[in-house]
Amino acid sequence: MEFLKRTSVWIGVCILLLALGACANRPEAPVEAESVAETEQLDGAVDAMDSAEEYVAGKLETEADETTAGAESADGVGLVPAVEDWTQRFVVEGQYIYVGNPKAPVTILDVSDFL
Amino acid sequence: MLRIEPRLKSEFVSSGQVRLGFHHVLDHGQASELASMSIECAGDQDPAQYWHMHDLLFSSQDKLFRAGKATYNEFALQIGLDVMAFGSCMADDTHLAKVQAMNDERMTAWAIRRRPSFVINGKVYAGGIPFNAFEVAIQEALG
Numbered sequence: 001m002e003f004l005k006r007t008s009v010w011i012g013v014c015i016l017l018l019a020l021g022a023c024a025n026r027p028e029a030p031v032e033a034e035s036v037a038e039t040e041q042l043d044g045a046v047d048a049m050d051s052a053e054e055y056v057a058g059k060l061e062t063e064a065d066e067t068t069a070g071a072e073s074a075d076g077v078g079l080v081p082a083v084e085d086w087t088q089r090f091v092v093e094g095q096y097i098y099v100g101n102p103k104a105p106v107t108i109l110d111v112s113d114f115l
Numbered sequence: 116m117l118r119i120e121p122r123l124k125s126e127f128v129s130s131g132q133v134r135l136g137f138h139h140v141l142d143h144g145q146a147s148e149l150a151s152m153s154i155e156c157a158g159d160q161d162p163a164q165y166w167h168m169h170d171l172l173f174s175s176q177d178k179l180f181r182a183g184k185a186t187y188n189e190f191a192l193q194i195g196l197d198v199m200a201f202g203s204c205m206a207d208d209t210h211l212a213k214v215q216a217m218n219d220e221r222m223t224a225w226a227i228r229r230r231p232s233f234v235i236n237g238k239v240y241a242g243g244i245p246f247n248a249f250e251v252a253i254q255e256a257l258g
Contacts, residue, residue: 086131087124090162095217097158097165099124100134106256108123108133108249109234111221113140114150114172115179 119246127253137169140230141218143180149205150179151214153187156204160196167194 086101093102096109120135127133137154141147150172158165171190172179178186184205191201204210221227225234229242233249236256240248 084131085129086134087129088163090166091134092158092162095213096136096138097162098134098136099166100128101131102134104128104132104134106127106133106236106253107136108253109136109138110120110231111138111140111225111227111234112231113142113147114176115143115147 119249122246123249132257133253138221138234139214139217140221140227141214142230146180146182148211148214149182149184149187151217152205152208152210153190153201155210155213156201157191157194157196159204159209160200164194164196168196 084101086104087099089100089102091098091102098107123133123135128135139147139151141151154165154168154172157168168190171194175190184202187205188198188202191198221232225232225239227239227241231243233240233244235249235252238252238256240252244252
């Protein structure tokens with residue numbers, strides 16, 4: 001009888017230890033997965049920002065600040081570059097100041113008088 | 116371009132397919148020169164202000180025939196330019212040679228006599244054209 005009591009106590013202790021071990025181990029895998037996902041997302045965001053910088057030539061510092069602010073607004077979680085509104089992009093090229101994507105496939109010149 | 120430009124911007128510029136530029140035509144002597152110089156002086160301060168002044172001038176067309184430099188200073192104030200720097204740029208005719216050269220160029224390079232005219236990827240479209248003609252020209256240019 002005494003043997004059965006001791007055995008059941010030991011089994012109880014083992015079950016408790018196993019449960020504690022499982023609880024302690026459970027979050028590790030998802031945390032690692034999240035870290036990898038975040039790193040990949042961050043790399044993607046940095047790549048996107050790098051390519052956006054190609055279009056920055058000649059643009060205002062304030063616009064660059066806005067782009068940075070757009071990326072940072074996510075507080076470092078899932079960095080997403082701000083969506084480009086090309087109507088707000090102004091670039092000096094030669095004798096013209098263009099509005100729009102500097103690498104747009106189509107350029108339209110309005111040959112006009114204001115009067 | 117005045118009526119078509121907002122639609123061009125919303126449908127083609129915003130998507131990154133098209134960019135717009137402005138080429139000066141001076142058909143009304145000094146009045147045209149002042150207007151053209153004013154957007155260049157605005158652009159000296161900020162490329163975005165070039166287009167803000169451009170939009171303001173087209174929406175104030177009725178005032179431009181009689182507008183002197185004081186009127187342009189008011190426009191500059193209205194869009195938030197440094198009025199002293201703008202006034203100095205206008206007073207010095209800083210961009211007069213540039214806008215005159217561009218006016219000459221539209222004749223020598225493109226033989227454009229009618230306005231407004233448009234140059235789409237180097238191809239001249241003389242006279243005002245409807246929006247659907249722009250769509251066709253843009254699709255052609257996109258291939």
